[in-house]
Amino acid sequence: MTAITRADCLAADRADALAAFRRRFRLPRGVTYLDGNSLGALPAATAPRVRAVIETEWGRDLIRSWNRHGWVTLPGRLGDKIARLIGAAPGEVVVTDSVSVNLFKLLAAALGLRPGRRVILSDRSNFPTDLYIAQGLARLLDDRAEMRVVEEAEIAASMGTDTAVVMLTQVDYRSGRLHDLTGLTRRARAAGALILWDLAHSAGALPLDLNKADVDLAVGCGYKYLNGGPGAPAFLFVARRHQALLAPALTGWFGHAEPFAFDSKYRPAPGIARLLCGTPPVLGMAALEVGVDLSLEADLASVRAKSIALTERFIALVEQWCPGHFDLVSPRDPDQRGSQVSLAHPAGYAIVQALIARGIIPDFRAPDILRFGFAPLYTRHIDVWNAVRHLRAVMDGNEWDRPEHHRRQMVT
Amino acid sequence: MTAITRADCLAADRADALAAFRRRFRLPRGVTYLDGNSLGALPAATAPRVRAVIETEWGRDLIRSWNRHGWVTLPGRLGDKIARLIGAAPGEVVVTDSVSVNLFKLLAAALGLRPGRRVILSDRSNFPTDLYIAQGLARLLDDRAEMRVVEEAEIAASMGTDTAVVMLTQVDYRSGRLHDLTGLTRRARAAGALILWDLAHSAGALPLDLNKADVDLAVGCGYKYLNGGPGAPAFLFVARRHQALLAPALTGWFGHAEPFAFDSKYRPAPGIARLLCGTPPVLGMAALEVGVDLSLEADLASVRAKSIALTERFIALVEQWCPGHFDLVSPRDPDQRGSQVSLAHPAGYAIVQALIARGIIPDFRAPDILRFGFAPLYTRHIDVWNAVRHLRAVMDGNEWDRPEHHRRQMVT
Secondary structure, rough: OOOOOOHHHHHHHHHOEEEEEHHEEEEEOOOOEEEOOOOOOOOOHHHHHHHHHHHHHHHHHHHHHHHHHHHHHHHHHHHHHHHHHOOOOOOOOOEEHHHHHHHHHHHHHHHOOOOOOOEEEEOOOOOHHHHHHHHHHHHHHHHHHHHEEEEHHHHHOOOOOOOOEEEEEEEEOOEEEEEEEEHHHHHHHOOEEEEEEOOOOOOOOOEEEEEEOOOEEEEEEOEEEEOOOOOOOEEEEEEEEHOOOOOOOOOHHHHHOHHHHHHOOOOOOOOHHHHHHOOOOHHHHHHHHHHHHHHOOOOOOHHHHHHHHHHHHHHHHHHHHHHOOOOEEEOOHHHHEEEEEEOOOOHHHHHHHHHHHOOOOEEEEEOOOEEEEEEOOOOOHHHHHHHHHHHHHHHHHHOOOOHHHHHOOOOO | OOOOOOHHHHHHHHOOHHHHHHHEEEEOOOEEEEEOOOOOOOEEOHHHHHHHHHHHHHOOHHHHHHHHOHHHHHHHHHHHHHHHHOOOOOOOOEOOOHHHHHHHHHHHHHHHOOOOOOOOEEEOOOOHHHHHHHHHHHHHHHOOOEEEEEEEHHHHHOOOOOOOEEEEEEEEEOOOOOOOHHHHHHHHHHOOOOEEEEEOOOOOOOOOOOOOOOOOOEEEEEOOOOOOOOOOOOOOEEEEEHHHHOOOOOHHHHOOOOOHHHHOOEEEEEOHHHHOOOOOOOHHHHHHHHHHHHHHHHHHHHHHHHHHHHHHHHHHHHHHHOOOOOOOOOOOHHHHOOOOOEEEEEOHHHHHHHHHHHOOOOOOEEEOEEEEOOOOOOOHHHHHHHHHHHHHHHOOOOOOOHHHHHOHHHHO
8 A cells, every 4th residue: 555645645635625614713733633523623603603693682782682592482482403314304403400319310211201111222342421311310210210321232132121221322432333223223213222322423524324224213412513512401302202201301391381381280291392391592502503503503513524534544544654653543444434533652641741732632531442433524634644643653762751742630 | 868869879880999990901992791691792812811721822832731831730720720719619619511501510429419309400590591490300311210390488497307408599590589598508418418509690699608507508600700702611619528429420521530541430539520511612611711810819898899889879779760660679778689680661771772772781580680790890880870861861752662672682
C-alpha cells in the first residue's frame, strides 16, 4: 500500500462536499479537536441566538414568551426536527431532561407495557449511566424488575420470555462498535420484548431510520454530534403505536393533558408530551436548536461517508506512523464502526495528556483507551494527519512519560 | 385611614434600601411586571455571562472546561451558594434537574428512609406537579406507597404512624398563604415522618433557616425569585444527617462515587452529589448563578420587609380604588402571606388580559384568581400604584369585557 501523504489529506479536504460546514463553527486556533463525540463544537450561530432568547424573549417579553415565542411547544417542535434526523415521524420525539432521566422514564414505561416480564437486558459494556439507571429502577421496583447484563455477543441469544426490554447503545462509547440496530430490534420483537436504543453516539453522525427498523423506544444526547452545548437537554423517542398505552412514571405537570388547568389529578397528555416532566429548559433548548438546524442542512449519507473516510484514514495513518504501538479497539470493518476510533495502550491516560498539551484533543476512557472522535461537519482530513503526526512525536520522544501528564484530573 | 397618594409611593421608593438593585435588572420600558413569582426578570449580568460561557468556555476551551472552568463541580458550588439563602450548610444543596424530577427523587428516597410507612401526605391545594409526581410514584410502587391528600387545615392532624413523608409547598402558589414551616416540621418529626418542603415561592423572597427548623428535605425553583431564566435548573436540599442513608432512585452517572472511573456497578457518591443524575446543564446553571449571586448581595430580612410593605400597600390600594370588586384570597395578616397577593373575580382571566394589554403583567390561575407577584429586588411602590390605577380603569370601563380578552391562550 502506498503511504498516505499530507498532500493526499489536503486534496481530500478540497474534494469534501461537507467542507463548507466547518465555517459554521467557532473552532479555536491551534487546536485539533477530536472529541466532538463527547462535547460537540460551538456553532457560530449559537451565541447570537441564545443572546436573542435572553434579551428579547426572556428580558423584554418576559412571561408572555411562553405563548408569544412558543416556549411551551418547543420540546415538541424541536423533537420533530430531531425526528427527521433519526427516521421518526412528527409527534414521536420530544426534547426533555437528560439521557439518564429519559432512560428511567422509558425503562419504567417499558416494564408497564410488558406485564409478566421483569428482565431489563443489557450488555456489560453499555455506557455506565444506562446500566446505573436500570440498576436503580430494578432496586426501586424490588421483585418486579431485574437487571441482567450479558456480554455483547450474547445479547441476541439472551432475549427470552422473561425479557421485558432490551436496552442497548447503538455505538459503544468505548470501542466505537456499531450494533446491528435492525437485526437486534427484529430479534427483540420476535422474543416479545421491547427494545430501547441509546443513540448518544449515533444521532447526527449516521443515517438512522427508527421506524423502518420498527424500533420501540430510544433516547439520545444533545451535546455530542448535535452540537447543543455542555449538558444540553436530551431527547426521547416513543413509537406512536405505544404512546397511548404508556403510563409515565415521572408525571410532572408538563406531561399533563392540560398543564394550565391546574387540576389536582394527573391525566397524561394524549401523545409523546406525556413523557415531558418539569418546566422545559428554554436556554438549553435554544442552543440545541441551532445545532440541530445545522445537522438538518447536511445530508446524513454524506456525513456517514465522510465519517468512514476519516476513520479509515486515521487507522491507516496510525498503522503507517505508529506501527506496533497501539491495539486497535474499534472494529476494522467500517460498517461495524461508529464515528470514532479507539486505541489501547497501557499509558493511554498520559499519552492523551501529552497530546492535549500539543493542541490535539482526543479523550481517555478507563482503563487504557485513547478515543478519537470524528465529527464530519467540522473535522478535516488534515486534522487526522496532524493528530497522527503528533501522536508519533509523543511516542517517539516518550513525551508522555513526564510527571505532569500522569497527574489525574477530575474529568478525563 | 388616610388615602394613599402617588407621592407616598414615590417617597417610599426614595427611602427603599433595596432601590439600587432595580438597576441590576433589564426591565422593558412601558411594562409593570408583577409576575416575577412565575418567571423572574433578567439580571443585567446574565447575557454577558452566558455569552462568555458559550464563547470562551464551550467554544474555545471545549471539553477541557469540565476541569478548567469547574463545570464538573458547578452543581455543588452553586448549591452551596443557594444553601446560604435557605439556611442550609455547604454540602446540603445541589442544583440539578427540574423541581418535578427532584420531588420524585426525594419522595422515593424518603419512602426508603421510613420502611413500614407508606403514606405520602400532602394538601389538596399543593401545586399540581407536586401532587402529580407523588401520584406517579405511588402508582409505580404499587402497594408500597399511597398518596393521601387532605385539606390544608387538616395536615397537622393527619400525620400518623403510617406517614412516611409530608410534602408541602411553603407558600401556596394560588393563595400566597405561608405555611408554618417550623411548626409543621416539628409536628412531622413528632409523628416519626420526614418532611419535604417545596420552596418554589419562598427561596429568595424571604429569610429561611432550614437547619434551624430541622427540615429533612426540600426542593426549590431557579426561575422565580432567583431569576435564573425560563426553565432554569432547580435545586434540592437533603439534611446532612440523612445523606449517607439515602438510596437514590434516579441513579445516573453524575451521582456515582467516581463518574469517570466508568464502573459498570452503581455506587452512590458519599454526600449530596448522589442526588445528581445526568450531565449537568451548564448554560442553564451559568444563567442561574448570576441570579443567585444577586440575591446573595441582598439582605433577606430587608427583602422580606419590603415584600410585606409592597403587598400591604397593594391590598390597601385595591381597597381604596376598587372597593367591592374583588375577594382577597391571600391572608390579610402579612405574617401568613408570601410575596404575592391573589384576588378572586369571576372574570379573572379577562381582567388579567386587559391589564396585560395595558402593560401591567400579573398572571391568572384557574378558576378565578388574579395573582400579583412582588419581587423586592426590582418591584417598586410606584409599580404597585400603577398596577392598581390600571386595575381600576379596567373595572370602571368594563374594559375586560371585550372579545379579545376572553380568547384563551395556551399558557395563562
